[in-house]
Amino acid sequence: AQRVTQPEKLLSVFKGAPVELKCNYSYSGSPELFWYVQYSRQRLQLLLRHISRESIKGFTADLNKGETSFHLKKPFAQEEDSAMYYCALSGGGYNKLIFGAGTRLAVHP
Amino acid sequence: EAQVTQNPRYLITVTGKKLTVTCSQNMNHEYMSWYRQDPGLGLRQIYYSMNVEVTDKGDVPEGYKVSRKEKRNFPLILESPSPNQTSLYFCASSLSGTGYEKLFFGSGTQLSVL
Numbered sequence: 003a004q005r006v007t008q009p010e011k012l013l014s015v016f017k018g019a020p021v022e023l024k025c026n027y028s029y030s031g032s033p034e035l036f037w038y039v040q041y042s043r044q045r046l047q048l049l050l051r052h053i054s055r056e057s058i059k060g061f062t063a064d065l066n067k068g069e070t071s072f073h074l075k076k077p078f079a080q081e082e083d084s085a086m087y088y089c090a091l092s093g094g095g096y097n098k099l100i101f102g103a104g105t106r107l108a109v110h111p
Numbered sequence: 112e113a114q115v116t117q118n119p120r121y122l123i124t125v126t127g128k129k130l131t132v133t134c135s136q137n138m139n140h141e142y143m144s145w146y147r148q149d150p151g152l153g154l155r156q157i158y159y160s161m162n163v164e165v166t167d168k169g170d171v172p173e174g175y176k177v178s179r180k181e182k183r184n185f186p187l188i189l190e191s192p193s194p195n196q197t198s199l200y201f202c203a204s205s206l207s208g209t210g211y212e213k214l215f216f217g218s219g220t221q222l223s224v225l
Contacts, residue, residue, distance in 0.1 A: 006153075011151075045219070046154075046203075046216040047216065048214060090154075098170070099144070099156060100156070100170070101154040101155070102153050103151055103152055103153040
């Protein structure tokens with residue numbers, strides 16, 4: 003069955019520290035993977051997607067098919083990075099987009 | 112401004128009283144979808160639509176109906192709401208539903224069923 007697992011409900015770091023938000027998936031075919039972010043009182047919005055191999059706001063994520071992971075990383079966390087982060091998987095387009103339970107990132111000064 | 116608009120933002124109702132949550136987008140998007148967000152479960156897809164008059168079930172469609180009579184609107188209908196449908200609901204849209212496009216989300220509707 004398709005599944006996205008985000009093992010941490012809360013990740014708490016200090017400003018300037020490296021951040022890694024974990025995401026593991028289960029999917030039998032070739033998945034499309036995304037990271038979405040929800041800042042306080044704002045809508046859910048796309049942060050990045052693996053097909054674009056982009057870096058947004060200093061965040062990167064690499065698809066590791068061997069480990070079935072798509073961890074989100076940033077070398078130096080900023081206070082404005084504090085938000086709820088969701089990893090999501092699709093088997094092709096958004097027809098069946100499956101989200102993980104989310105990880106709350108708290109960056110302290 | 113290009114956006115997805117949901118109404119109402121907050122809704123309290125009682126078991127069995129039919130309700131509709133509206134969703135409208137002004138971007139001429141073909142793809143629209145509904146999700147519910149519950150603590151510890153993340154977002155789960157309820158229904159989606161690839162175009163006018165084309166709808167399909169997501170992962171948790173039981174107890175919900177949708178319709179897509181016009182491109183811009185995708186209402187979510189709860190014919191007989193129950194307390195287990197108390198949740199935060201999000202509508203989303205994209206141009207054609209491929210993973211290469213951005214998925215735009217509404218601001219959410221917090222529903223409480225008593």
